[in-house]
Amino acid sequence: MNLVEKINAIKENQDDAALVELIPYANFIGVQTKLVNGNIISSLPFKQSNVGNPAIPALHGGAIAGFMENAALFHLLWQIELVTIPKIIDFSIDYLLPGRSECSYSQCEIIRLGRRIALCNIKTWQDNDQQPIALARAHFLLSENDPVK
Amino acid sequence: MALLKEHYVPLGLGTKIKTNMPVHPFLEKMNQTPHAKQLGIQLVSAEKNTVTLKLPFNDAIIGDPISRVIHGGAITTLIDTASGASVFQAQDNLRALATLDLRVDYSRPAATGEDVYAVAECYQMTHSIAFSRVTVFTTDSKKPIATALATFMRSNKAFPVG
Numbered sequence: 001m002n003l004v005e006k007i008n009a010i011k012e013n014q015d016d017a018a019l020v021e022l023i024p025y026a027n028f029i030g031v032q033t034k035l036v037n038g039n040i041i042s043s044l045p046f047k048q049s050n051v052g053n054p055a056i057p058a059l060h061g062g063a064i065a066g067f068m069e070n071a072a073l074f075h076l077l078w079q080i081e082l083v084t085i086p087k088i089i090d091f092s093i094d095y096l097l098p099g100r101s102e103c104s105y106s107q108c109e110i111i112r113l114g115r116r117i118a119l120c121n122i123k124t125w126q127d128n129d130q131q132p133i134a135l136a137r138a139h140f141l142l143s144e145n146d147p148v149k
Numbered sequence: 150m151a152l153l154k155e156h157y158v159p160l161g162l163g164t165k166i167k168t169n170m171p172v173h174p175f176l177e178k179m180n181q182t183p184h185a186k187q188l189g190i191q192l193v194s195a196e197k198n199t200v201t202l203k204l205p206f207n208d209a210i211i212g213d214p215i216s217r218v219i220h221g222g223a224i225t226t227l228i229d230t231a232s233g234a235s236v237f238q239a240q241d242n243l244r245a246l247a248t249l250d251l252r253v254d255y256s257r258p259a260a261t262g263e264d265v266y267a268v269a270e271c272y273q274m275t276h277s278i279a280f281s282r283v284t285v286f287t288t289d290s291k292k293p294i295a296t297a298l299a300t301f302m303r304s305n306k307a308f309p310v311g
Binding site: 003022024026048049051053060062063066067069070085087088089090092094095098 | 221
């Protein structure tokens with residue numbers, strides 16, 4: 001089964017949890033996905049191996065950023081007909097609060113969807129979705145430009 | 150930023166770190182945070198305001214099952230760790246940092262199977278804020294796979310690593 005067939009099978013079976021299996025790094029940090037009202041909500045249950053400061057303990061800023069990038073990827077894979085995994089072009093994150101030793105959640109919003117580019121805003125929170133711990137924006141390349149003739 | 154060739158020669162485990170300056174003992178600790186450890190991030194070299202870290206290639210951190218390139222998230226962790234380390238190296242003490250923001254531009258995908266290096270330079274520091282820029286590459290520092298800027302808030306407390 002190629003990637004497109006896999007993605008289509010996942011969508012057809014509404015098997016939102018299987019999305020994570022497509023991306024090894026998502027498994028590595030322990031991302032989980034859940035379909036809520038037709039949207040993918042990604043979660044990152046607390047894991048000792050994602051800690052960046054053991055004394056607080058606080059999640060590693062890089063793990064939070066990686067989690068948010070995955071949340072955007074899963075959202076795009078679910079919402080758009082794609083033939084490849086979108087390629088990250090740029091990623092900008094603002095850290096608002098330390099990531100405490102509890103489950104984190106991320107939701108992605110597509111700000112602009114062009115033929116080749118998607119601009120996403122991603123929000124991550126823990127116990128209170130009105131108090132995000134980080135906000136990010138990212139551009140993704142959905143498909144390559146046609147060769148110049 | 151001047152890069153010596155030896156800065157990106159891969160070092161095996163137990164190899165002595167090549168450096169022109171004493172490495173702050175804290176820098177070693179920085180790579181020993183649980184997440185950096187799990188990714189296998191290693192300190193390659195350190196200078197006055199600059200540190201070089203290495204992220205070894207590993208199948209577990211692949212982001213695209215077809216092209217098998219490393220996931221941007223793992224590169225972001227390398228960048229965050231390297232830029233934080235460059236500030237510790239520049240300030241030469243244990244004052245804690247909080248990342249305010251981080252911006253990464255991915256110029257090209259890393260070829261699969263290649264280790265990734267990040268050279269971070271703390272280029273500006275005020276009483277409360279520190280700025281760092283990072284270049285990420287695999288085999289050729291002239292052809293970066295990513296460039297990044299990070300801003301940190303400096304605390305008066307020591308970074309408490311257990």
